[in-house]
Amino acid sequence: MGFGFGFDFDERTTAVTDGSESDSLLRKVRVILSAFDNGSPVLGLSELARRTGLAKTTVHRVATDMAGIGLLNRQGRRYELGSLLFELGQRVPRTRALRLVAARHLEDLALTTRETVVLGFPGDQDVLFAEKYYSQRGGGVAVSQVEGRVPFHCGASGKALLAFGDPALAARVVSAPLSRRTRWTITEPERLRAELEQVRRQGYAVDRQELVAGFGAVSAPVLVADVAVATLTVTGPVERLDVARLAPVVTAAGRALTRDFKEVRG
Incomplete structure:
Protein backbone atom coordinates (compact mmCIF):
# COMPACT_ATOMS: atom_id res chain seq x y z
CA MET A 1 0.00 0.00 0.00
CA GLY A 2 1.39 3.40 -0.93
CA PHE A 3 1.05 6.91 0.36
CA GLY A 4 2.15 10.23 -1.06
CA PHE A 5 3.20 13.79 -0.49
CA GLY A 6 5.27 16.26 -2.43
CA PHE A 7 5.52 19.62 -0.72
CA ASP A 8 8.94 20.47 0.67
CA PHE A 9 9.82 23.32 3.00
CA ASP A 10 13.08 21.81 4.12
CA GLU A 11 15.57 24.29 5.54
CA ARG A 12 16.13 22.85 8.97
CA THR A 13 19.79 23.77 9.12
CA THR A 14 19.16 27.50 8.83
CA ALA A 15 17.82 29.39 11.84
CA VAL A 16 16.25 32.82 11.58
CA THR A 17 17.85 35.61 13.56
CA ASP A 18 14.87 37.24 15.19
CA GLY A 19 14.59 40.99 14.74
CA SER A 20 16.59 41.35 11.53
CA GLU A 21 14.90 43.65 9.05
CA SER A 22 15.79 41.26 6.22
CA ASP A 23 13.85 38.38 7.76
CA SER A 24 10.63 38.09 5.81
CA LEU A 25 7.41 36.57 7.00
CA LEU A 26 7.73 33.83 4.39
CA ARG A 27 11.16 32.93 5.71
CA LYS A 28 9.75 32.61 9.23
CA VAL A 29 6.95 30.41 7.89
CA ARG A 30 9.48 28.23 6.12
CA VAL A 31 11.75 27.66 9.12
CA ILE A 32 8.77 26.94 11.37
CA LEU A 33 7.54 24.29 8.94
CA SER A 34 11.05 22.87 8.67
CA ALA A 35 11.32 22.51 12.45
CA PHE A 36 9.02 19.49 12.36
CA ASP A 37 10.38 16.01 11.74
CA ASN A 38 9.20 12.43 12.07
CA GLY A 39 10.54 12.12 15.59
CA SER A 40 8.75 15.30 16.67
CA PRO A 41 5.42 15.56 14.81
CA VAL A 42 3.94 17.81 17.52
CA LEU A 43 5.93 20.73 18.94
CA GLY A 44 5.28 23.32 21.63
CA LEU A 45 6.22 26.99 21.48
CA SER A 46 9.44 26.57 23.47
CA GLU A 47 10.75 23.81 21.23
CA LEU A 48 9.72 25.68 18.06
CA ALA A 49 11.54 28.75 19.32
CA ARG A 50 14.66 26.69 20.11
CA ARG A 51 14.70 24.97 16.72
CA THR A 52 14.05 28.08 14.65
CA GLY A 53 15.97 30.71 16.62
CA LEU A 54 12.85 32.89 16.80
CA ALA A 55 11.47 34.47 19.93
CA LYS A 56 8.47 32.75 21.51
CA THR A 57 6.29 35.79 20.82
CA THR A 58 7.22 35.65 17.13
CA VAL A 59 6.61 31.90 16.94
CA HIS A 60 3.24 32.30 18.64
CA ARG A 61 2.15 35.10 16.29
CA VAL A 62 3.30 33.43 13.07
CA ALA A 63 2.18 29.92 14.07
CA THR A 64 -1.27 31.22 15.02
CA ASP A 65 -1.65 32.79 11.58
CA MET A 66 -0.38 29.58 9.94
CA ALA A 67 -2.94 27.53 11.87
CA GLY A 68 -5.64 29.90 10.70
CA ILE A 69 -5.02 29.00 7.06
CA GLY A 70 -4.33 25.29 7.52
CA LEU A 71 -0.54 25.21 7.32
CA LEU A 72 -0.48 24.05 10.94
CA ASN A 73 -2.95 22.34 13.24
CA ARG A 74 -3.13 23.79 16.74
CA GLN A 75 -3.59 21.70 19.87
CA GLY A 76 -3.63 24.17 22.74
CA ARG A 77 -0.11 25.61 22.75
CA ARG A 78 1.26 22.77 20.63
CA TYR A 79 1.33 22.51 16.84
CA GLU A 80 1.57 19.91 14.10
CA LEU A 81 1.79 20.18 10.32
CA GLY A 82 -1.58 20.97 8.72
CA SER A 83 -3.50 19.09 6.07
CA LEU A 84 -3.17 21.99 3.61
CA LEU A 85 0.45 20.96 3.04
CA PHE A 86 -0.64 17.52 1.89
CA GLU A 87 -3.32 19.01 -0.37
CA LEU A 88 -0.84 21.39 -1.98
CA GLY A 89 1.67 18.60 -2.42
CA GLN A 90 -0.76 16.61 -4.49
CA ARG A 91 -0.96 19.51 -6.97
Whole structure:
Protein backbone atom coordinates (compact mmCIF):
# COMPACT_ATOMS: atom_id res chain seq x y z
CA MET A 1 0.00 0.00 0.00
CA GLY A 2 1.39 3.40 -0.93
CA PHE A 3 1.05 6.91 0.36
CA GLY A 4 2.15 10.23 -1.06
CA PHE A 5 3.20 13.79 -0.49
CA GLY A 6 5.27 16.26 -2.43
CA PHE A 7 5.52 19.62 -0.72
CA ASP A 8 8.94 20.47 0.67
CA PHE A 9 9.82 23.32 3.00
CA ASP A 10 13.08 21.81 4.12
CA GLU A 11 15.57 24.29 5.54
CA ARG A 12 16.13 22.85 8.97
CA THR A 13 19.79 23.77 9.12
CA THR A 14 19.16 27.50 8.83
CA ALA A 15 17.82 29.39 11.84
CA VAL A 16 16.25 32.82 11.58
CA THR A 17 17.85 35.61 13.56
CA ASP A 18 14.87 37.24 15.19
CA GLY A 19 14.59 40.99 14.74
CA SER A 20 16.59 41.35 11.53
CA GLU A 21 14.90 43.65 9.05
CA SER A 22 15.79 41.26 6.22
CA ASP A 23 13.85 38.38 7.76
CA SER A 24 10.63 38.09 5.81
CA LEU A 25 7.41 36.57 7.00
CA LEU A 26 7.73 33.83 4.39
CA ARG A 27 11.16 32.93 5.71
CA LYS A 28 9.75 32.61 9.23
CA VAL A 29 6.95 30.41 7.89
CA ARG A 30 9.48 28.23 6.12
CA VAL A 31 11.75 27.66 9.12
CA ILE A 32 8.77 26.94 11.37
CA LEU A 33 7.54 24.29 8.94
CA SER A 34 11.05 22.87 8.67
CA ALA A 35 11.32 22.51 12.45
CA PHE A 36 9.02 19.49 12.36
CA ASP A 37 10.38 16.01 11.74
CA ASN A 38 9.20 12.43 12.07
CA GLY A 39 10.54 12.12 15.59
CA SER A 40 8.75 15.30 16.67
CA PRO A 41 5.42 15.56 14.81
CA VAL A 42 3.94 17.81 17.52
CA LEU A 43 5.93 20.73 18.94
CA GLY A 44 5.28 23.32 21.63
CA LEU A 45 6.22 26.99 21.48
CA SER A 46 9.44 26.57 23.47
CA GLU A 47 10.75 23.81 21.23
CA LEU A 48 9.72 25.68 18.06
CA ALA A 49 11.54 28.75 19.32
CA ARG A 50 14.66 26.69 20.11
CA ARG A 51 14.70 24.97 16.72
CA THR A 52 14.05 28.08 14.65
CA GLY A 53 15.97 30.71 16.62
CA LEU A 54 12.85 32.89 16.80
CA ALA A 55 11.47 34.47 19.93
CA LYS A 56 8.47 32.75 21.51
CA THR A 57 6.29 35.79 20.82
CA THR A 58 7.22 35.65 17.13
CA VAL A 59 6.61 31.90 16.94
CA HIS A 60 3.24 32.30 18.64
CA ARG A 61 2.15 35.10 16.29
CA VAL A 62 3.30 33.43 13.07
CA ALA A 63 2.18 29.92 14.07
CA THR A 64 -1.27 31.22 15.02
CA ASP A 65 -1.65 32.79 11.58
CA MET A 66 -0.38 29.58 9.94
CA ALA A 67 -2.94 27.53 11.87
CA GLY A 68 -5.64 29.90 10.70
CA ILE A 69 -5.02 29.00 7.06
CA GLY A 70 -4.33 25.29 7.52
CA LEU A 71 -0.54 25.21 7.32
CA LEU A 72 -0.48 24.05 10.94
CA ASN A 73 -2.95 22.34 13.24
CA ARG A 74 -3.13 23.79 16.74
CA GLN A 75 -3.59 21.70 19.87
CA GLY A 76 -3.63 24.17 22.74
CA ARG A 77 -0.11 25.61 22.75
CA ARG A 78 1.26 22.77 20.63
CA TYR A 79 1.33 22.51 16.84
CA GLU A 80 1.57 19.91 14.10
CA LEU A 81 1.79 20.18 10.32
CA GLY A 82 -1.58 20.97 8.72
CA SER A 83 -3.50 19.09 6.07
CA LEU A 84 -3.17 21.99 3.61
CA LEU A 85 0.45 20.96 3.04
CA PHE A 86 -0.64 17.52 1.89
CA GLU A 87 -3.32 19.01 -0.37
CA LEU A 88 -0.84 21.39 -1.98
CA GLY A 89 1.67 18.60 -2.42
CA GLN A 90 -0.76 16.61 -4.49
CA ARG A 91 -0.96 19.51 -6.97
CA VAL A 92 2.74 19.59 -7.90
CA PRO A 93 2.44 18.52 -11.57
CA ARG A 94 5.65 16.54 -12.07
CA THR A 95 5.49 14.87 -8.67
CA ARG A 96 1.85 13.89 -9.13
CA ALA A 97 2.41 12.57 -12.65
CA LEU A 98 5.48 10.59 -11.66
CA ARG A 99 3.73 9.04 -8.68
CA LEU A 100 0.88 7.90 -10.89
CA VAL A 101 3.21 6.39 -13.49
CA ALA A 102 5.40 4.83 -10.79
CA ALA A 103 2.60 2.92 -9.05
CA ARG A 104 2.74 -0.09 -11.36
CA HIS A 105 6.53 -0.23 -11.31
CA LEU A 106 6.60 -0.08 -7.51
CA GLU A 107 4.09 -2.90 -7.21
CA ASP A 108 5.87 -5.06 -9.81
CA LEU A 109 9.23 -4.50 -8.12
CA ALA A 110 7.80 -5.38 -4.72
CA LEU A 111 6.29 -8.59 -6.10
CA THR A 112 9.49 -9.53 -7.95
CA THR A 113 11.88 -8.89 -5.06
CA ARG A 114 9.46 -9.66 -2.21
CA GLU A 115 10.99 -6.69 -0.38
CA THR A 116 9.80 -3.21 0.54
CA VAL A 117 10.02 -0.74 -2.36
CA VAL A 118 10.14 3.06 -2.00
CA LEU A 119 9.82 6.00 -4.41
CA GLY A 120 12.00 8.94 -3.35
CA PHE A 121 12.28 12.55 -4.48
CA PRO A 122 15.02 15.13 -3.87
CA GLY A 123 14.23 17.92 -1.40
CA ASP A 124 16.39 20.89 -0.48
CA GLN A 125 18.30 19.06 2.23
CA ASP A 126 16.89 15.54 2.32
CA VAL A 127 15.36 12.70 0.36
CA LEU A 128 11.56 12.74 0.49
CA PHE A 129 9.87 9.33 0.51
CA ALA A 130 6.63 9.63 -1.45
CA GLU A 131 5.32 6.10 -2.06
CA LYS A 132 6.06 2.71 -0.58
CA TYR A 133 5.01 -0.90 -0.99
CA TYR A 134 5.77 -3.06 2.01
CA SER A 135 7.38 -6.47 1.86
CA GLN A 136 5.12 -9.45 2.50
CA ARG A 137 8.07 -11.09 4.29
CA GLY A 138 8.48 -8.35 6.89
CA GLY A 139 11.25 -5.79 7.18
CA GLY A 140 9.09 -2.73 6.52
CA VAL A 141 10.23 -1.46 9.91
CA ALA A 142 13.27 0.09 8.22
CA VAL A 143 11.11 2.33 6.08
CA SER A 144 8.81 3.11 8.99
CA GLN A 145 11.77 4.38 10.99
CA VAL A 146 12.82 6.81 8.26
CA GLU A 147 9.36 7.68 6.96
CA GLY A 148 9.13 11.13 5.41
CA ARG A 149 12.63 12.44 4.78
CA VAL A 150 16.25 11.49 5.50
CA PRO A 151 19.65 13.08 4.78
CA PHE A 152 21.01 12.50 1.28
CA HIS A 153 24.27 10.91 2.38
CA CYS A 154 22.77 8.25 4.64
CA GLY A 155 21.05 5.84 2.28
CA ALA A 156 20.92 4.33 -1.18
CA SER A 157 18.19 6.63 -2.50
CA GLY A 158 20.05 9.75 -1.44
CA LYS A 159 23.33 8.59 -2.92
CA ALA A 160 21.60 7.79 -6.21
CA LEU A 161 20.04 11.27 -6.27
CA LEU A 162 23.39 12.90 -5.53
CA ALA A 163 25.29 10.82 -8.10
CA PHE A 164 22.83 11.40 -10.95
CA GLY A 165 21.28 14.71 -9.89
CA ASP A 166 22.29 18.35 -9.98
CA PRO A 167 26.09 18.58 -9.41
CA ALA A 168 25.52 21.72 -7.33
CA LEU A 169 23.36 19.72 -4.92
CA ALA A 170 26.02 17.03 -4.56
CA ALA A 171 28.70 19.64 -3.96
CA ARG A 172 26.59 21.35 -1.30
CA VAL A 173 25.80 18.10 0.52
CA VAL A 174 29.37 16.81 0.46
CA SER A 175 30.75 20.12 1.76
CA ALA A 176 28.26 20.29 4.65
CA PRO A 177 28.64 18.40 7.95
CA LEU A 178 27.66 14.75 7.40
CA SER A 179 25.62 13.52 10.36
CA ARG A 180 25.92 9.95 11.59
CA ARG A 181 22.83 7.69 11.75
CA THR A 182 24.64 4.40 12.42
CA ARG A 183 28.25 3.34 12.86
CA TRP A 184 28.28 2.51 9.13
CA THR A 185 27.14 5.97 7.94
CA ILE A 186 29.60 7.68 5.61
CA THR A 187 30.67 10.91 7.32
CA GLU A 188 33.97 11.63 5.52
CA PRO A 189 33.59 13.94 2.46
CA GLU A 190 36.31 12.21 0.40
CA ARG A 191 34.81 8.81 1.05
CA LEU A 192 31.37 10.07 0.04
CA ARG A 193 32.76 11.56 -3.19
CA ALA A 194 34.40 8.22 -4.01
CA GLU A 195 31.13 6.42 -3.26
CA LEU A 196 29.18 8.72 -5.58
CA GLU A 197 31.68 8.14 -8.37
CA GLN A 198 31.23 4.40 -7.97
CA VAL A 199 27.43 4.85 -8.07
CA ARG A 200 27.76 6.71 -11.38
CA ARG A 201 29.92 3.94 -12.85
CA GLN A 202 27.69 1.05 -11.82
CA GLY A 203 24.32 2.78 -12.29
CA TYR A 204 22.90 2.08 -8.84
CA ALA A 205 23.54 2.86 -5.18
CA VAL A 206 23.82 0.52 -2.20
CA ASP A 207 23.12 1.19 1.47
CA ARG A 208 24.86 -1.18 3.87
CA GLN A 209 23.30 -0.34 7.24
CA GLU A 210 24.17 3.34 6.75
CA LEU A 211 20.67 4.57 7.51
CA VAL A 212 19.16 1.94 9.83
CA ALA A 213 21.25 -0.71 11.58
CA GLY A 214 20.39 -4.17 10.34
CA PHE A 215 18.89 -2.96 7.06
CA GLY A 216 20.24 -2.21 3.62
CA ALA A 217 18.96 -1.02 0.25
CA VAL A 218 19.62 -0.89 -3.48
CA SER A 219 18.48 2.19 -5.42
CA ALA A 220 18.33 3.25 -9.07
CA PRO A 221 17.62 6.72 -10.49
CA VAL A 222 14.64 7.88 -12.50
CA LEU A 223 15.94 10.36 -15.06
CA VAL A 224 14.57 13.38 -16.89
CA ALA A 225 17.02 14.87 -19.40
CA ASP A 226 19.72 12.67 -17.82
CA VAL A 227 19.16 14.18 -14.35
CA ALA A 228 17.72 12.17 -11.48
CA VAL A 229 14.28 13.42 -10.43
CA ALA A 230 13.41 10.39 -8.31
CA THR A 231 14.64 6.96 -7.25
CA LEU A 232 13.28 3.45 -6.98
CA THR A 233 14.68 1.72 -3.92
CA VAL A 234 14.41 -1.83 -2.60
CA THR A 235 15.13 -2.16 1.12
CA GLY A 236 15.21 -5.05 3.56
CA PRO A 237 17.22 -6.82 6.27
CA VAL A 238 20.90 -7.05 5.35
CA GLU A 239 21.01 -10.82 5.79
CA ARG A 240 18.75 -11.28 2.77
CA LEU A 241 19.81 -8.25 0.72
CA ASP A 242 21.51 -9.91 -2.27
CA VAL A 243 22.94 -6.96 -4.20
CA ALA A 244 24.06 -9.11 -7.12
CA ARG A 245 20.47 -10.32 -7.56
CA LEU A 246 18.67 -7.06 -6.81
CA ALA A 247 20.82 -4.52 -8.67
CA PRO A 248 19.88 -5.65 -12.23
CA VAL A 249 16.19 -5.81 -11.27
CA VAL A 250 16.15 -2.36 -9.64
CA THR A 251 18.10 -0.67 -12.43
CA ALA A 252 15.83 -2.23 -15.05
CA ALA A 253 12.79 -0.90 -13.16
CA GLY A 254 14.40 2.54 -12.98
CA ARG A 255 14.98 2.56 -16.73
CA ALA A 256 11.43 1.39 -17.39
CA LEU A 257 9.94 4.10 -15.19
CA THR A 258 12.20 6.68 -16.86
CA ARG A 259 10.91 5.57 -20.26
CA ASP A 260 7.24 5.50 -19.24
CA PHE A 261 7.43 8.88 -17.55
CA LYS A 262 9.08 10.38 -20.64
CA GLU A 263 6.20 9.07 -22.77
CA VAL A 264 3.62 10.58 -20.43
CA ARG A 265 5.41 13.93 -20.45
CA GLY A 266 5.56 13.85 -24.24
